[in-house]
Amino acid sequence: MQSKTSVMRREPTFNKGGSYQFIIGKNLGLHREAIATSIEIVSKFLSSLPKTKKTLNVLDLACGASPVIIAEVMNHFSNYSFEYTGIDINPDQVATCRKFSFPKNVIKKEVIEENAWNLEEHSLKDKVDLVFIGLNTHHGTPEEISFLAKQIFSQLNKGGVFLNHDLFRPEKYPYLRRPKKGLPKNDWRDEWLSGYKSFLKTQGQSEDLAEQGIDHMRNWDYPISMEEMRTILVKIGFRVSTHSYTNPNHPFSNFYGMVVGYKV
Numbered sequence: 557m558q559s560k561t562s563v564m565r566r567e568p569t570f571n572k573g574g575s576y577q578f579i580i581g582k583n584l585g586l587h588r589e590a591i592a593t594s595i596e597i598v599s600k601f602l603s604s605l606p607k608t609k610k611t612l613n614v615l616d617l618a619c620g621a622s623p624v625i626i627a628e629v630m631n632h633f634s635n636y637s638f639e640y641t642g643i644d645i646n647p648d649q650v651a652t653c654r655k656f657s658f659p660k661n662v663i664k665k666e667v668i669e670e671n672a673w674n675l676e677e678h679s680l681k682d683k684v685d686l687v688f689i690g691l692n693t694h695h696g697t698p699e700e701i702s703f704l705a706k707q708i709f710s711q712l713n714k715g716g717v718f719l720n721h722d723l724f725r726p727e728k729y730p731y732l733r734r735p736k737k738g739l740p741k742n743d744w745r746d747e748w749l750s751g752y753k754s755f756l757k758t759q760g761q762s763e764d765l766a767e768q769g770i771d772h773m774r775n776w777d778y779p780i781s782m783e784e785m786r787t788i789l790v791k792i793g794f795r796v797s798t799h800s801y802t803n804p805n806h807p808f809s810n811f812y813g814m815v816v817g818y819k820v
């Protein structure tokens with residue numbers, strides 16, 4: 557991922573005024589479904605903890621400007637307090653995230669402007685209880701994802717949980733590997749991307765901003781499937797559960813879901 561990080565630092569869709577904020581506002585990345593699923597999972601995790609443990613360390617990778625999913629989850633568990641660390645590579649996202657209104661039970665927060673795909677580059681001193689990553693691993697090749705997941709595994713406390721809300725490729729499509737340069741031939745994504753662009757426009761996004769988002773997806777989004785993600789995590793030592801979402805108002809909800817890794 558190293559070679560791509562300098563490009564991602566200034567990716568237009570995530571810059572100030574870029575197209576991504578619309579996706580969150582209209583639930584087009586299924587953030588609400590991710591919140592509901594995360595709450596269920598974190599609830600089980602909390603009930604497994606010793607009664608005396610009341611403060612949790614949370615690491616949010618590629619946190620973006622509005623970390624609404626993990627913020628809603630922390631807010632839901634008001635009997636606990638949280639120490640939050642977010643990492644994002646885009647300076648505009650980081651600047652806005654630093655002003656984000658976190659719930660009161662977040663007793664410590666830090667937002668770091670850096671590459672989230674190599675945790676060894678950071679001076680993260682403490683192990684963490686929860687790692688969240690939202691809509692980001694679909695940029696990686698299986699090798700890059702495995703590299704990141706190994707680091708997440710060692711950063712987690714025993715018993716800790718890794719929540720990955722993402723875009724996953726439905727199994728009926730073949731895996732396309734992100735090319736070093738240009739775009740692949742016989743790209744099944746063309747149909748998906750043009751359908752998604754029409755959907756963005758029916759939701760009220762302008763032609764220019766919709767195209768900006770689609771351009772980002774065309775260049776970066778080479779999703780693996782949920783089962784492929786499961787295989788990667790199991791090899792590293794995680795126990796894994798997968799969670800599909802359904803949303804009748806979203807024509808591409810079958811592309812989204814959550815894969816959860818438990819460090820048992």
Ligand SMILES: C[S@@+](CC[C@H](N)C(=O)[O-])C[C@H]1O[C@@H](n2cnc3c(N)ncnc32)[C@H](O)[C@@H]1O
Pocket residue numbers: 557561564570576580617618619620621622623625643644645646649670671672673689690691692
């Ligand atoms: C689709 S947004 C997701 C934001 C947020 N996690 C969410 O669920 O809404 C992807 C974010 O990943 C960040 N990003 C992309 N590559 C990154 C990298 N290598 N390291 C850190 N952040 C990265 C982008 O700057 C952007 O803010």
